[in-house]
Each structure stands twice: as C-alpha cells, then as structure tokens.
Amino acid sequence: MEERLKIRALRKSYDHPNGGERCLVLDDVSLTVGKGELISLVGPSGCGKSTLLRIIAGFETAEVGVVEFCAKPVSGPSPERGVVFQSPVLFPWLNVRDNITYGLKLRRLSDETIEHLCQRYMSLTGLSDKGDFYPAQLSGGMQQRVALARVLVLEPKMLLLDEPFASLDAPTRMKMQQLLLDVSIKIGLTSLMVTHDIEEALLLSDRVYVLSGSPACVIRELTVPFARPRHLDLVGDSDFASMKREILHALI
Numbered sequence: 001m002e003e004r005l006k007i008r009a010l011r012k013s014y015d016h017p018n019g020g021e022r023c024l025v026l027d028d029v030s031l032t033v034g035k036g037e038l039i040s041l042v043g044p045s046g047c048g049k050s051t052l053l054r055i056i057a058g059f060e061t062a063e064v065g066v067v068e069f070c071a072k073p074v075s076g077p078s079p080e081r082g083v084v085f086q087s088p089v090l091f092p093w094l095n096v097r098d099n100i101t102y103g104l105k106l107r108r109l110s111d112e113t114i115e116h117l118c119q120r121y122m123s124l125t126g127l128s129d130k131g132d133f134y135p136a137q138l139s140g141g142m143q144q145r146v147a148l149a150r151v152l153v154l155e156p157k158m159l160l161l162d163e164p165f166a167s168l169d170a171p172t173r174m175k176m177q178q179l180l181l182d183v184s185i186k187i188g189l190t191s192l193m194v195t196h197d198i199e200e201a202l203l204l205s206d207r208v209y210v211l212s213g214s215p216a217c218v219i220r221e222l223t224v225p226f227a228r229p230r231h232l233d234l235v236g237d238s239d240f241a242s243m244k245r246e247i248l249h250a251l252i
C-alpha cells in the first residue's frame with residue numbers, strides 16, 4: 001500500500017511554564033498511514049495526542065524524528081493535510097455556503113468550479129438545504145458538518161481529525177460517525193483521527209494505535225478486521241466487544 005504518512009522515532013518536549021525541567025510529551029513515536037486508510041490514535045487525556053496531530057499538520061515541529069507526508073518531510077501547514085478540530089471554528093459572519101467556499105476562493109478557481117465543488121461536498125455532508133444559514137442558526141452537529149465540508153471541499157490528500165465529535169451529544173455523534181464512514185468510502189479518504197472513545201476508534205478505523213500516558217509512545221497497534229461498509233450496529237458484535245476490552249486493558 002502506498003504510504004501517505006510516515007512518523008519515525010518522534011520526540012517532543014515543552015518548556016515547563018514555571019521554568020522548571022522540560023516536559024517530555026512524545027517519546028519515540030512511530031506510525032504509518034497508508035493511502036485510503038482511516039487510522040485512529042487513542043490514549044489517555046493529556047498524553048500528547050493533539051501535540052502529535054499538530055506536528056503532522058505542520059503547526060509545530062518535533063525535536064527528533066521523521067515526519068514525512070507523501071515521502072517528503074513536513075515543513076509547515078499545507079492544504080494537502082486538512083484539519084478538523086473538536087470545535088468547528090467557523091466564520092460567524094459568513095453563511096454555510098461562504099464558509100465552505102472560503103478556501104476555494106483563495107485558490108482563484110472559476111465560479112462554476114467553486115459552485116460545483118460546493119454542491120458536491122454540501123450534498124456529501126448532508127448540508128444541501130443549509131447553504132443560506134449562518135453558523136449561529138445551526139446545531140452543534142450541523143456546525144461540525146460545515147467544518148468537515150469546508151476541509152473536504154479542498155480535496156486534501158489526508159484528513160487530520162482531533163476528537164471531532166467529542167463535544168456532540170450521543171445520537172448526533174453517532175450520526176457523524178456514520179457520515180464519516182460513508183464519506184470515507186465514497187471519496188476514498190485517507191484519515192488520521194485522534195479520539196479518546198475506544199468504540200469510535202474501532203467502529204471507524206482500519207487500524208488503531210494505542211498510546212501510553214506521558215510521555216506518549218505507541219504501546220499497541222491493532223488491525224480492525226470488520227468488513228466495510230460498516231454500520232453503527234457493529235458495536236453490538238462480540239468480536240467488537242473483545243477488541244474494546246483489549247484496548248481498555250492496554251490503557252489502564
């Protein structure tokens with residue numbers, strides 16, 4: 001399988017806010033993401049998952065190690081790596097359509113191309129009838145759909161998701177999980193998702209990396225065997241439950 005992301009022996013520490021010893025956050029982290037895979041990172045709160053994602057996104061740098069995207073070192077942010085955060089951070093003064101097309105307009109594409117892409121990704125994310133709404137007029141789940149559409153419309157080579165559904169209520173979260181499953185298949189997405197929700201990781205992913213508490217390193221890598229297309233009902237499966245137990249035991 002073609003490799004999209006390669007992380008080798010990554011190490012990252014931060015200065016202590018009180019000027020004390022530097023805090024080691026990531027220690028010898030290695031992982032890969034192949035083209036078309038959906039990979040999850042699970043680990044205890046505060047272990048360094050967001051830090052790792054920010055390094056891959058190019059917002060921060062590591063001290064030691066390799067971060068390669070499409071066989072080239074990551075040297076900064078790029079639209080090739082689209083990021084979706086836990087909170088949608090939309091432009092409140094723009095309606096849904098203009099939020100989604102904002103990045104496309106910076107690319108100086110023709111109006112027809114922009115319209116075509118906007119329609120396509122609004123439809124894929126279930127927003128076709130919401131184009132004229134402003135973020136404040138939408139529920140949290142709908143806002144997160146816009147955040148997803150806004151990144152997808154730029155057709156990134158990889159999606160980086162940092163606990164994207166963590167602030168949603170359970171039914172909305174499940175709808176969004178199914179949406180991500182469906183969209184991933186339809187457009188052949190490659191994704192790396194951080195989550196603290198083990199069920200979510202198993203439901204969505206091809207492989208799950210389990211990180212230890214700080215400093216974080218990979219303590220487990222599991223291949224999730226369930227066939228695609230997947231459905232939320234998988235959560236009731238007995239193999240699913242035993243994999244969930246295995247990850248829980250690795251974490252505690």
Ligand SMILES: Nc1ncnc2c1ncn2[C@@H]1O[C@H](COP(=O)(O)OP(=O)(O)O)[C@@H](O)[C@H]1O
Nearest residue numbers: 014015017025044045046047048049050051052
């Ligand atoms: N800019 C920063 N300066 C100092 N420490 C930081 C900074 N960003 C994160 N940290 C620390 O790094 C650790 C990991 O944080 P984070 O990556 O947000 O964890 P997670 O996403 O797994 O909950 C935490 O102890 C946090 O306090």
Ligand SMILES: [Mg+2]
Nearest residue numbers: 049050051162
């Ligand atoms: Mg985090």
